[in-house]
Each structure stands twice: as structure tokens, then as C-alpha cells.
Amino acid sequence: MARCVIIGAGEMNPDFLSDFSWRENDYIICADGGLYHAQQVGVRPDLLIGDQDSFVEGFPQGIPALTCRPEKDDSDMMLAVKEGISRGYKDFVLLGATGGRFDHTLANLQTIAYGLEQGVFVMIADENNMITMLRDGSVFMPRMEGYYLSIFSYTPCCEGITLEGVKYPLQKARLTNWTTLGLSNEILAETAQITVEKGTLVVVVSKDRQK
Amino acid sequence: MARCVIIGAGEMNPDFLSDFSWRENDYIICADGGLYHAQQVGVRPDLLIGDQDSFVEGFPQGIPALTCRPEKDDSDMMLAVKEGISRGYKDFVLLGATGGRFDHTLANLQTIAYGLEQGVFVMIADENNMITMLRDGSVFMPRMEGYYLSIFSYTPCCEGITLEGVKYPLQKARLTNWTTLGLSNEILAETAQITVEKGTLVVVVSKDRQK
Numbered sequence: 001m002a003r004c005v006i007i008g009a010g011e012m013n014p015d016f017l018s019d020f021s022w023r024e025n026d027y028i029i030c031a032d033g034g035l036y037h038a039q040q041v042g043v044r045p046d047l048l049i050g051d052q053d054s055f056v057e058g059f060p061q062g063i064p065a066l067t068c069r070p071e072k073d074d075s076d077m078m079l080a081v082k083e084g085i086s087r088g089y090k091d092f093v094l095l096g097a098t099g100g101r102f103d104h105t106l107a108n109l110q111t112i113a114y115g116l117e118q119g120v121f122v123m124i125a126d127e128n129n130m131i132t133m134l135r136d137g138s139v140f141m142p143r144m145e146g147y148y149l150s151i152f153s154y155t156p157c158c159e160g161i162t163l164e165g166v167k168y169p170l171q172k173a174r175l176t177n178w179t180t181l182g183l184s185n186e187i188l189a190e191t192a193q194i195t196v197e198k199g200t201l202v203v204v205v206s207k208d209r210q211k
Numbered sequence: 212m213a214r215c216v217i218i219g220a221g222e223m224n225p226d227f228l229s230d231f232s233w234r235e236n237d238y239i240i241c242a243d244g245g246l247y248h249a250q251q252v253g254v255r256p257d258l259l260i261g262d263q264d265s266f267v268e269g270f271p272q273g274i275p276a277l278t279c280r281p282e283k284d285d286s287d288m289m290l291a292v293k294e295g296i297s298r299g300y301k302d303f304v305l306l307g308a309t310g311g312r313f314d315h316t317l318a319n320l321q322t323i324a325y326g327l328e329q330g331v332f333v334m335i336a337d338e339n340n341m342i343t344m345l346r347d348g349s350v351f352m353p354r355m356e357g358y359y360l361s362i363f364s365y366t367p368c369c370e371g372i373t374l375e376g377v378k379y380p381l382q383k384a385r386l387t388n389w390t391t392l393g394l395s396n397e398i399l400a401e402t403a404q405i406t407v408e409k410g411t412l413v414v415v416v417s418k419d420r421q422k
Contacts, residue, residue, distance in 0.1 A: 011420075071379070075391040101417040102309065102340040103361035103394055110363055113389035129313040150314035152321055154388070156366055168282070177365070178324035180286040183314055206312040209222070 002027055004089035006080045007045070008108070009033025011099025016127045017041045020095065027089060031076040034096050049080045075107040078114065085118055092122040098129065109202070113154065116200065130205045138195040143187040144205065151175070151182035151194065152202045160197025165189030175201075213238055215300035217291040218256070219319070220244030222310025227338045228252045231306065238300060242287040245307050260291045286318040289325065296329055303333040309340065320413070324365065327411065341416045349406040354398040355416065362386070362393035362405065363413045371408025376400030386412075 002025040007017070009032050018041040030038050032050035037043075048065040068079060081092055092115060097108040108124055112133045115122035124131040133154055141149060149166060153175040163170040167186040175182055194203060213236040218228070220243050229252040241249050243261035248254075259276040279290060292303055303326065308319040319335055323344050326333035335342040344365055352360060360377060364386040374381040378397040386393055405414060 073392045075394050078391045098313065099310075100339055100420040101359070102337075102342055103359060103415040103417045106361070106363050106413060106415060107391040107394045110389050110391055114391075117389050126313075128311060131313055148312070148314060150317070152317050178321050178328050180289045180318040180321055180325075181284045183286050183318045202317060204314040204317060206314040209311040 001090060003091045003093060004084035005093045006031055006077060007034035007038050008077050008094060008096035010096040010104060012037050012096045013127050014040050017095060029080045031080040037096050049083060050076055077108050078111050081111055085120055090120045092120060094124045097124045098126045128207055128209055132203050133200050134194060134196055134203055135200040136198060138193060140191045140193055141187060142191050147205050147207045149185045149187050149192060150204045153177040154200040154202045158196050158199030158201055162195040165192035212301060214302045214304060215295035216304045217242055217288060218245035218249050219288050219305060219307035221307040221315060223248050223307045224338050225251050228306060240291045242291040248307050260294060261287055288319050289322050292322055292333060296331055301331045303331060305335045308335045309337045339418055339420055343414050344411050345405060345407055345414055346411040347409060349404060351402045351404055352398060353402050358416050358418045360396045360398050360403060361415045364388040365411040365413045369407050369410030369412050373406040376403035
């Protein structure tokens with residue numbers, strides 16, 4: 001099934017958004033102020049979610065919009081993911097999900113964890129980072145030039161962590177959520193394998209910002 | 212006892228650093244590339260921590276330096292906090308701890324949680340955010356114009372959350388770490404009180420970035 005790409009109101013370089021690896025059948029949702037980013041680079045969303053104030057005048061007609069009240073129990077990003085799930089999507093990328101207000105960034109991290117609960121895959125991507133989570137399972141990651149691989153325990157503890165194909169391998173290791181041991185590993189093989197037997201790992205692939 | 216302020220290599224507006232609410236007896240550690248930020252605004256650290264490459268030439272002489280190997284089990288920020296704890300400090304502020312590489316930001320979040328384990332207080336501050344954690348306890352927060360108050364469960368679940376003096380109060384509520392209900396509250400009273408009976412809450416005070 002196609003992917004659901006959600007554009008949020010976080011900080012975003014327009015070049016990053018226009019150069020994003022768009023697929024022809026992506027289902028694109030603009031969450032609240034994400035509409036502004038989309039307009040800037042001429043990306044036409046399939047759905048708008050937000051309160052009415054955020055629907056800028058002059059936006060191309062004919063795009064369905066779900067309006068919500070400003071006082072609600074979910075962030076706009078979370079609402080967009082829930083809407084995507086209700087439409088059958090299982091693969092989500094969140095853009096404009098970082099930068100500026102850290103409360104929103106943390107809410108988006110919790111949205112990834114919500115995805116795990118619902119059995120769907122959610123990834124945050126920005127110019128420097130790809131962020132996702134892995135629970136009680138295994139994942140392969142391709143090597144990308146200039147990127148670091150980091151893992152952190154999202155649950156208080158992760159057991160049975162094995163990292164293969166990396167500069168600092170781990171074998172059945174244990175990490176708590178108050179350690180920085182998993183920071184700045186590097187993928188050496190074509191693909192690295194990350195396994196966690198028990199717990200939720202945050203997996204982050206990052207590169208340094210260009211000066 | 213005096214406060215320990217650690218300057219890291221993250222993104223930082225020089226004005227934010229020079230206008231920071233410095234106290235005369237702050238013990239200032241520059242962690243790795245944080246030295247560059249300090250130099251830019253003429254802040255003189257009491258201690259440098261990093262690998263030797265990061266100690267820029269021409270830096271004022273006579274500042275003690277702890278050098279470490281690039282392959283180590285802790286982030287530079289974590290090393291700096293551990294060093295501060297070993298010197299008896301119990302109150303830490305991390306500057307230059309956000310932005311750019313999200314793996315570093317997450318490592319710094321885990322450093323706050325490490326502080327809880329050690330019984331010390333750690334706060335991350337940047338131009339738009341103040342981030343800390345609260346475990347099995349209560350805290351008062353003053354109202355600040357233009358700032359939102361958000362809470363998130365850092366542990367899988369937080370029980371007995373009570374928020375008083377805010378726009379959306381909570382009474383003995385429960386939050387999991389995959390919900391965004393705690394986003395964007397507002398402090399209405401002079402001071403809000405945040406209580407969590409069981410679990411660790413991330414407490415974030417944020418304002419929108421000025422356009």
C-alpha cells in the first residue's frame with residue numbers, strides 16, 4: 001500500500017521538502033501550519049487537517065479539509081496519523097516534525113510510539129535526521145555516507161540488543177533510558193542489523209549540519 | 212551550592228548565550244565544541260572537557276582541561292555532568308544541547324534522566340525551550356508570558372498526574388508515553404503545580420520561534 005506523508009509546521013528547509021524522495025502514489029496530509037511549507041514548494045496535499053485559521057487564503061481549491069477545534073486531546077500530527085491509519089495506511093513519514101518548539105518534537109516522538117501500539121511504522125525525517133522506533137524485533141539499516149547511527153532505550157530498559165555491521169558492535173547488551181552509550185555508532189557493512197529482544201529502541205540516523 | 216552550567220556544541224544563538232541569566236558563582240564547563248560558542252561571546256569556562264582536537268588554538272591559557280578519547284561510552288555532555296556531580300554540584304543547566312543532530316538532543320534528554328538517578332537536577336535550556344524531568348514528586352512552575360507548558364510520560368506510564376493553575380487542569384490523571392494529550396497547556400495562575408505520583412514526566416516550557 002502507498003505511503004502516507006504528513007507535513008507539519010516545524011522548521012523545514014524548502015529545498016529539503018522539494019528534494020524529498022516523493023513517490024507518485026504518496027498520500028499527502030498537511031497538518032495545520034504544514035500547509036505553509038507545502039505551498040512554498042508547490043506540493044499539493046490530498047488532505048488538510050487543522051483548525052480553520054490555519055487554512056491560508058488562496059490555497060488551491062478542491063482539497064478536502066478536516067477541521068478540528070484548537071482545544072483537543074491530540075497534536076495535529078497525531079490527528080493526521082490517526083486519520084491516515086483510519087484510511088488504511090501502515091507506513092508514515094512525518095516532515096516538518098522537528099525544530100523550534102521542543103514540546104512539538106517530543107509529541108511527534110510519542111506519535112512514533114503510538115504507531116508501534118497500532119502496528120504501523122512511523123518515521124520522522126528532517127534535513128539532518130531520520131528517527132524511528134523498534135520494539136521486540138529486528139531491522140536492517142543501509143549504510144549512508146556521512147551519517148551516524150544511534151540507539152536509545154525508549155522504555156526504561158531494553159534487553160538483548162545486538163548490533164551487527166557497525167563500528168561498535170553489541171551482543172545481547174542491555175541499555176537503560178538514562179545512558180548515552182548508544183550515541184554515534186557508524187554503519188560499516190552494506191547493511192547493519194539492529195535487534196532488540198525486549199523493549200523499545202529509538203533508532204536515529206543523523207548527519208552533522210553543514211556549516 | 213553554586214550551579215554548574217555546561218555549554219555543548221549544539222545550535223545556539225550567540226545572543227541567547229550572552230543574555231543567559233548567568234550567576235557570578237556559576238561553575239562553567241565547556242563540553243567539546245561548546246568551547247566555540249563560549250569564545251564567540253567571551254564566556255570564560257572553568258573547565259574544558261573533550262578530545263584534544265576540540266581545544267581550539269588561541270584559547271585563553273590557564274583553564275584546566277580533561278581530555279578523553281573520541282571512542283568513549285558517554286557523550287561529552289554526559290561526561291561533563293558526571294564530572295560536575297563528582298565535584299559536588301546538584302543543579303545543572305545544559306546550553307547548546309539541542310538542534311542539528313537529533314541523536315545528540317536525545318542523548319541530552321537521557322542525561323536529564325541520568326540526573327534523576329543520581330539525585331541531581333538537570334535542565335536543558337535553549338532560545339525557545341526549557342526541558343527537565345520530574346519523578347514521583349511535585350514541582351512549582353512560574354507563569355511566563357508567551358510560553359506553553361507541556362508534559363509527557365518518559366516512563367511507559369505516569370500515574371496520579373495533577374496539574375493546578377493551568378488552562379487544562381488534570382486530577383490524578385494517567386498518561387502513557389504514546390500520547391500527545393499533555394501538549395500545549397498554559398499556566399494561568401502566578402505559579403502552576405505539577406504532581407506525578409508514580410513515573411517520570413518530561414516537563415517542557417516552550418515558546419514559538421520569532422519569525
